[in-house]
Amino acid sequence: MKINVVKSVLAASDASAERNRSTMDAAGVLCINMLSAPGSGKTALLERTIPALEPERPCAVLVGDLQTTRDAERLGALGVQVTQINTGQGCHLSPKQVAEGLKTLQLDRIDCLFIENVGNMVCPAVFDLGEHRRVVLLSVPEGDDKVGKYPVLFQKADAVVLNKIDLVGVLDYDVGRVQDDLSRINTRAVFIELSAKTGQGLEGWLEWLAAQRPGG
Numbered sequence: 001m002k003i004n005v006v007k008s009v010l011a012a013s014d015a016s017a018e019r020n021r022s023t024m025d026a027a028g029v030l031c032i033n034m035l036s037a038p039g040s041g042k043t044a045l046l047e048r049t050i051p052a053l054e055p056e057r058p059c060a061v062l063v064g065d066l067q068t069t070r071d072a073e074r075l076g077a078l079g080v081q082v083t084q085i086n087t088g089q090g091c092h093l094s095p096k097q098v099a100e101g102l103k104t105l106q107l108d109r110i111d112c113l114f115i116e117n118v119g120n121m122v123c124p125a126v127f128d129l130g131e132h133r134r135v136v137l138l139s140v141p142e143g144d145d146k147v148g149k150y151p152v153l154f155q156k157a158d159a160v161v162l163n164k165i166d167l168v169g170v171l172d173y174d175v176g177r178v179q180d181d182l183s184r185i186n187t188r189a190v191f192i193e194l195s196a197k198t199g200q201g202l203e204g205w206l207e208w209l210a211a212q213r214p215g216g
Ligand code: MG
Pocket: 042, 043, 044, 071, 116
């Protein structure tokens, strides 16, 4: 399996984000930026999601990580176009890095591009990458206090996905507390509970995805 790797300098620019969005609009590609702490299950959710969308909605992934192609290898095993963007010391993806990543993909062949951002609840929140939708993942082992602690991450979310709900009982996780915190900072975001491991709740996520279109 061949994994494309892009290494570029960390630089942010709204103009670059708008160019990315125009490029994807022109190709009719829906772009979803996925943000979360490390270990929330972004890659695991994509491993569930992509086979459910393919072949009707062909997918590709841009994966951001400081080092390694581990996630890209997992996703490449699904047979879709995957490009790993190694950020080195950079703790988020920038729109310019995404622009470089887009050049490595055949956009005319896909409907849906997922950007798996670097696992980090802080600065990825402030960078528009040119996505159409922003999805923030939470997972039960992280604790139920994260929406209140990292509000910026959740303010612009279109969907908040709570992963690993199979552990809610084991860890005494308070889903209501999370929903309360979320309702104070973002009334627009859809809240979806699921387990990428067991598949529980996956249909709600897939229904939400099915309703999303570039631009609209
Ligand atoms: Mg990952």
